[in-house]
Amino acid sequence: MDAFLQQIINGVTLGSVYALVALGYTMVYGIIGLINFAHGELVMVGALMALSVIAGLLKAGLGLPPALVVLAGLLAAVALCMLLALVMERVAYRPLRGAPRLAPLITAIGVSIILQNIAMMIWGRSYFSFPSFLKVTTYEVWGASITDMQVFIVLLAAALMACLLWIVHRTRLGLAMRATSQNLAVASLMGVDANRIIVAAFLMGAALAAVAGLMVSAYYGIAHYYMGFMLGLKAFTAAVLGGIGHLGGAMLGGLLLGLIEALGAGYIGDLTGGVFGSNYQDVFAFFVLIAVLIVKPSGLLGAKEADRA
Amino acid sequence: MNRFPLSTIRIPSIAALIAAATLALVGCSKEEPPKPAAAAPAAPTVTVKIGIVAPLTGPQAHIGKDMENAVRLAAEDANAAKIMIGGNQLKFEVQAEDDQADPKMAPVVAQKLVDAKVNAVVGHFNSGTTIPASRLYSDAGIPQISPSATNPKYTDQGFKTTFRVVANDNQQGKVVGEYIAKDLNAKAVAIIDDRTAYGQGVADVVEKAVKEAGAKIVAREFTTDKSTDFKAILTKIRGRKPDVIFFGGIDTQAGPMLQQMKGLGIKAQFVGADGIQSSELFKLGGDAVEGTLASFPGLPIEKMEKGKGFNDRYKAKFKQDVVLYAPQGYDAFNVFVDAMKKAGSVESAKILEKLPSTDYKGITGPIKFDDKGDIKDGPITMFKAVGGKWEAVATIGGVAPVPVTAPAPAAEAPKAEAPKADAKK
Numbered sequence: 001m002d003a004f005l006q007q008i009i010n011g012v013t014l015g016s017v018y019a020l021v022a023l024g025y026t027m028v029y030g031i032i033g034l035i036n037f038a039h040g041e042l043v044m045v046g047a048l049m050a051l052s053v054i055a056g057l058l059k060a061g062l063g064l065p066p067a068l069v070v071l072a073g074l075l076a077a078v079a080l081c082m083l084l085a086l087v088m089e090r091v092a093y094r095p096l097r098g099a100p101r102l103a104p105l106i107t108a109i110g111v112s113i114i115l116q117n118i119a120m121m122i123w124g125r126s127y128f129s130f131p132s133f134l135k136v137t138t139y140e141v142w143g144a145s146i147t148d149m150q151v152f153i154v155l156l157a158a159a160l161m162a163c164l165l166w167i168v169h170r171t172r173l174g175l176a177m178r179a180t181s182q183n184l185a186v187a188s189l190m191g192v193d194a195n196r197i198i199v200a201a202f203l204m205g206a207a208l209a210a211v212a213g214l215m216v217s218a219y220y221g222i223a224h225y226y227m228g229f230m231l232g233l234k235a236f237t238a239a240v241l242g243g244i245g246h247l248g249g250a251m252l253g254g255l256l257l258g259l260i261e262a263l264g265a266g267y268i269g270d271l272t273g274g275v276f277g278s279n280y281q282d283v284f285a286f287f288v289l290i291a292v293l294i295v296k297p298s299g300l301l302g303a304k305e306a307d308r309a
Numbered sequence: 310m311n312r313f314p315l316s317t318i319r320i321p322s323i324a325a326l327i328a329a330a331t332l333a334l335v336g337c338s339k340e341e342p343p344k345p346a347a348a349a350p351a352a353p354t355v356t357v358k359i360g361i362v363a364p365l366t367g368p369q370a371h372i373g374k375d376m377e378n379a380v381r382l383a384a385e386d387a388n389a390a391k392i393m394i395g396g397n398q399l400k401f402e403v404q405a406e407d408d409q410a411d412p413k414m415a416p417v418v419a420q421k422l423v424d425a426k427v428n429a430v431v432g433h434f435n436s437g438t439t440i441p442a443s444r445l446y447s448d449a450g451i452p453q454i455s456p457s458a459t460n461p462k463y464t465d466q467g468f469k470t471t472f473r474v475v476a477n478d479n480q481q482g483k484v485v486g487e488y489i490a491k492d493l494n495a496k497a498v499a500i501i502d503d504r505t506a507y508g509q510g511v512a513d514v515v516e517k518a519v520k521e522a523g524a525k526i527v528a529r530e531f532t533t534d535k536s537t538d539f540k541a542i543l544t545k546i547r548g549r550k551p552d553v554i555f556f557g558g559i560d561t562q563a564g565p566m567l568q569q570m571k572g573l574g575i576k577a578q579f580v581g582a583d584g585i586q587s588s589e590l591f592k593l594g595g596d597a598v599e600g601t602l603a604s605f606p607g608l609p610i611e612k613m614e615k616g617k618g619f620n621d622r623y624k625a626k627f628k629q630d631v632v633l634y635a636p637q638g639y640d641a642f643n644v645f646v647d648a649m650k651k652a653g654s655v656e657s658a659k660i661l662e663k664l665p666s667t668d669y670k671g672i673t674g675p676i677k678f679d680d681k682g683d684i685k686d687g688p689i690t691m692f693k694a695v696g697g698k699w700e701a702v703a704t705i706g707g708v709a710p711v712p713v714t715a716p717a718p719a720a721e722a723p724k725a726e727a728p729k730a731d732a733k734k
Binding site: 002003006007009011014043059115129132136138147198216220221223226227230261262263264265266267277279281303 | 328467504532533535537538540542547561564565568569572573574589592593595596647
């Protein structure tokens with residue numbers, strides 16, 4: 001039983017990171033119907049930027065408290081990612097807004113490759129390790145171990161998601177976002193500055209991606225220039241699983257995907273009598289995705305109408 | 310290409326060729342007379358071209374350059390020794406090529422060496438490049454000695470030209486498996502591999518050796534060479550309570566894996582092969598690396614009989630210490646020289662005839678080949694991570710089984726583990 005509880009803890013931690021990244025995909029999709037494949041790269045840039053700042057501050061030997069060092073890294077990462085998202089939207093996506101759907105999709109893949117290569121030029125091909133200055137304490141809970149970092153990651157992710165939900169459902173900006181996502185043209189006629197709303201969605205997604213980047217690199221202690229690709233793909237999967245365009249769906253999808261992966265890797269070998277091993281953990285995750293989509297094509301919480309404005 | 314336009318070009322090109330040939334002939338005849346005249350007091354020289362291929366650019370460039378340096382040093386020594394064969398003095402020339410550690414580049418540079426008519430090749434560095442290149446050398450009848458490629462497939466292809474002066478993964482895996490079961494006295498072993506040719510290959514051999522030595526495999530798990538999350542498989546392994554976890558893979562996975570083991574409170578001894586025996590691991594795994602065991606196919610340079618002297622000479626010339634496979638590269642070159650002396654010829658075919666019966670005492674120890682071209686009794690050293698550095702704990706095979714502190718690690722390992730675990734909390 002302790003192994004089961006442990007897998008749940010692993011899954012929830014991983015899942016909350018997926019959820020944060022998935023929100024970025026889903027917000028942009030919800031408003032302009034674009035799958036921003038470059039979103040995963042923002043996570044990578046956030047991770048590498050935060051790492052560089054943290055390593056730099058530690059090297060400078062200012063004797064700052066660890067929390068302040070992490071905060072500085074986080075702020076730098078968030079600022080850089082938001083700037084990148086701004087440029088990305090303005091240069092690559094806005095000129096293509098009226099174009100057929102495939103054009104911005106391919107552009108997004110292009111932006112992703114460009115970002116990856118720029119990061120490779122700046123940070124090199126080698127792996128960056130997270131400086132080990134944070135004291136990680138491990139607690140035992142019914143035979144399972146949980147670190148304070150895991151608790152922190154889950155709590156921070158939950159707080160950020162709550163904050164996002166509050167913005168979308170309780171503020172004027174959120175009202176405008178919801179209106180734009182229902183119908184961009186009509187919202188514009190009602191006096192909503194659509195460009196501003198779209199930029200806001202990109203910026204919020206980028207900030208969440210930067211936070212997720214720092215979380216992943218601190219949690220796994222490692223970062224490199226192509227880490228964004230697989231993570232982005234998983235987060236996109238999570239967004240689709242929950243119903244893309246639906247905020248709650250992205251959160252649910254992220255958590256579920258994390259849990260499925262952890263439990264899949266842990267039990268698939270035993271369940272199939274050793275026919276499939278833990279090497280099938282990704283296969284298992286995508287199998288669940290396909291199964292859900294067959295029964296509910298719009299995802300778990302997705303809107304019923306398949307075609308949108 | 311070979312249609313109309315060419316026929317028009319052909320005439321001038323042939324003319325040019327003839328012109329060039331005449332020029333060359335004239336050039337030769339002009340140069341030739343003074344040469345023997347100058348060399349007359351000494352013996353006439355024969356040029357021997359030795360190719361060396363390794364990654365000389367990219368992330369593994371430092372290891373590749375190390376090998377190239379060693380071969381250049383060996384050539385210099387051989388030239389200074391004024392070796393005579395058939396009344397001619399041998400003049401060694403080194404041609405270094407860069408395969409960028411890329412299996413696609415390997416045959417390209419191999420072809421370059423074949424076209425340059427090298428007498429023998431030292432290289433390549435990676436198994437992934439050595440194997441595709443070996444076919445070209447075999448077709449051209451050029452003998453090849455790799456100082457570092459450990460994948461068994463290299464010598465399993467049935468070519469007569471493939472040799473290596475390093476123990477292969479089968480030999481390494483067997484030694485590591487026996488070390489786990491006997492020296493570490495492990496009863497329950499968990500094995501993880503990264504599904505690459507190298508990782509899976511080593512892990513399979515270790516699994517077999519562990520079983521044969523009477524220990525039990527309690528879990529066999531898999532990851533990839535791009536993963537960073539191992540919590541799920543580690544959690545499963547934790548439930549099986551192994552004494553030892555063996556990982557077949559490289560340092561980029563082992564680093565985070567060790568940290569996650571620490572996070573999950575797994576106290577089992579972590580063991581890996583040469584893929585994790587790098588200084589990079591300490592960067593990637595932080596203090597979680599402490600106590601990790603890893604094997605290396607060869608002796609540590611300080612345990613080589615002539616290692617100290619070699620390192621000093623290397624340092625004097627290249628202003629740095631030996632990085633990794635320089636002694637093996639130096640020996641590979643000299644095995645060729647040894648075969649040339651015995652054959653009384655520098656021709657590739659004659660070298661090949663004598664290579665299988667090699668009995669040479671090099672920097673790395675005695676070198677003999679088995680019938681496939683693998684080194685006989687290549688030494689394997691177990692290293693332990695202590696205070697951010699690798700320390701040799703035991704050497705198996707090689708000159709003589711020199712147990713550096715052979716009986717100690719088994720008793721030491723659990724002891725060293727306990728205080729470390731406390732310190733972490």
